[in-house]
Amino acid sequence: MASFKITGGLKLSGEITPQGAKNEALQILCAVLLTSETVTIHKIPNIIDVVKLIDLLGDLGVEVKKLSEESYQFKAENIDLEFFGTKEYTQKAASLRGSIMLLGPLLSRFGKAMIPKPGGDKIGRRRLDTHFIGFEKLGAKFLFDNKSSFYHIDASALKGTYIHLDEASVTGTANIVMAASLAEGKTTIYNAACEPYLQQLCKMLNRMGAKITGIGSNLLHIEGVSELKGTEHTMLPDMIEIGSFIGLAAMTQSEITIKNVGLEHLGIIPDTFKRLGIKMEFRGDDIFIPSQQSYEIETFIDGSIMNIADAIWPGFTPDLISIVLVVATQAKGTVLVHQKMFESRLFFVDKLIDMGAQIILCDPHRATVIGLNRQINLRGISMTSPDIRAGVSLLIAALSADGESTIHNVEQIDRGYQNIDKRLNALGAKIERVD
Template sequence: MGTFKIEGGHQLKGKIQPQGAKNEALQILCAVLLTPELVTINNIPDIVDVNKLISLLKKLGVKVEKLSKGTYTFKADKVNLEYLESDAFKVDGRGLRGSIMIVGPLLARFGKGYIPKPGGDKIGRRRLDTHFEGLIKLGANFRYSKEDQFYGVEADKLTGTYMLLEEASVTGTANIVMAAVLAQGQTTIYNAACEPYLQQLCKMLNRMGAKISGVGSNMLIIDGVDSLGGTDHTMLPDMIEIGSWIGLAAMTKSELTITNVSWNDLGLIPSVFRKLGITVEKRGDDIHIPAHTDGYEIQSFIDGSILTISDAPWPGFTPDLLSIILVVATQARGSVLIHQKMFESRLFFVDKLIDMGAKIILCDPHRATVIGHDFKSTLKATTMTSPDIRAGVSLLIAALSAKGTSTIMNIEQIDRGYENIDERLRAIGAHIERL
């Protein structure tokens, strides 16, 4: 188990470039299975979850070539379908949650797709019903082995249809879209997810020859085509990492510039941080955070009631940043209610912040009230364990702001979503060591 040793209390300074988007990469990489032609993908982040998926594609028979840092070619002209029913696949497929999105492309192109129950963060129930209900509506036959938790869908052909999704699941929408592009006839998906990364997938598929309209809205209309061709695709910067660096700058009273952030794809992220009193300046396509030497003050609602920050499907505020918001609020002036609606176990890491001296009331599995210290009382260094990707980075930010030396164990969770985070933080002045 890897460990970070962090000496906190130091101001940082400089520029930091966000990596390619993890959540986009997991969708885009699965889409290469839809064509036998060459697909080139740029700005792929070098992180554990993405590298696991690339390894899985190789085992499926996809030819993968690394051209340069972050740029790969993929050619799925000889896919090994026998691997899908092997014991090795039942182990490999469980390694990350994003593997679920190979099912739609495989079903559409080869008539069958299988997956063991995927792993990922332990942040509460994350149902797969939306994925399989959508594929069933397209004409697939579903089977599930309870004994080894193995899912399968098969179909001689897929036929377009109308469907209203029970939840605006990003990965569920992606899976259904990738199946529908090769279905016969027209498919309408209402209550579809419309995150920028899902938009990126649709734009890529359209360049490959798909016919998807309504991109960016919650209603997608897809006219099926017979086949798709190759393309070249560049991924957006990771909005979750961008939000993490904003929070890091505020908590350490540091002046940081986050470069090439794709402002138009950040949604509510800048405005939510501004509600915490953080200055977020737009400089071209960069974000500049000045040093908050006098701290930052949480706004109230117009009627004077306590500010509530909650997550919601896009264009609402992303749930992946609520952990960062919560940590940043521990040193603000004022109080805020954090309402994590989508995952019932994601706030349980706050006990570690309470051990560090934060004033947090965990109301229930979904809500926590944070009373800020206004930097009058700094967080105390401690030893802790990272429970998931986003909580892990939140604890890392807390440790970098705390006085003394902290230890974070199980940093493999952080490595799943953040590329070479210790090296990049040292480059802007952080005192962090990987043990």
């Protein structure tokens, strides 16, 4: 297990370029299974979850060729379906939540699949019903073995149908879209997720020969086709990294330029951080964050306390709620942070309280943050990263704190952020990785 030793209180400066989007990568990489032809993908982030998924694809028989640091070619011509019955498959698929998105392409192209209950962050309940109800409505039959925690799915004759999702699940929508792309007839998905990453998947599938309309809305229509071709695809910049860097600049009073952010795909993320008082300038496709001595949280028009909550797209992404909470600890003013989707995601605030932050954890979903306005600096402590987003939030807090901090279990951070210690050290941070 690795740890970070962080020297806090240093101002950073310079330019940083966000990695390719983790949440898009997990969908796009699974989609290569839909065709026997070559698929070339650019801007693939070098993070643990993505590396694990590429490794798993190779074990399934996909030919994987690394073209450069961020570009790969994939050819899923000879898939080994017998690999599903191996102990190695069970171990690898169970350790990666993104493995659930293997199901849609495998069912669509091969008519069957099996998968262990996937892993991932312990941030609360993350049910898979949406995926399986969608597959069932397309004609699939599945069995869950409680003893082995294995899902067995038979989909020898998928047919298009009308599906009204009970939740606008991003991965659920992606899985059903991929399954429907080769199904017989027309599929309509209502209450579909419409995140930019889901839009990217649909556009990629259309270039491969799929017939998907309604992209960017919550009503998708998929006309099934008999086969899909190869294509080339470039992933978007990671919006969660971009939001993290905005928060980092504010907390450390740093002047940072975030390069090539894909501004048109960021939705309300910049405006949400502006409501915390963070200044920024848009320079072409870059975001410039000036050094700020202080930043003040807005109130609502009637003077009431600001409330920032997550929501399905085009609302504010839940993956940045932890960053908002940390940034608010040194702002002037008070904010109620409401994490609606995951009931365990705010439990890391006890570490921030130990660092000197003034936070009231109202319940598993809500925390009130009383900003210190830099009158009292956070202090360095020893802590453990519970999940990807909380881990980076604690890293930001440590970089702004007085003294030295230690963060254990940084493999959690590595699952979502590419070489984060080296990239921030290049801006003037002092982060040492130790075993």
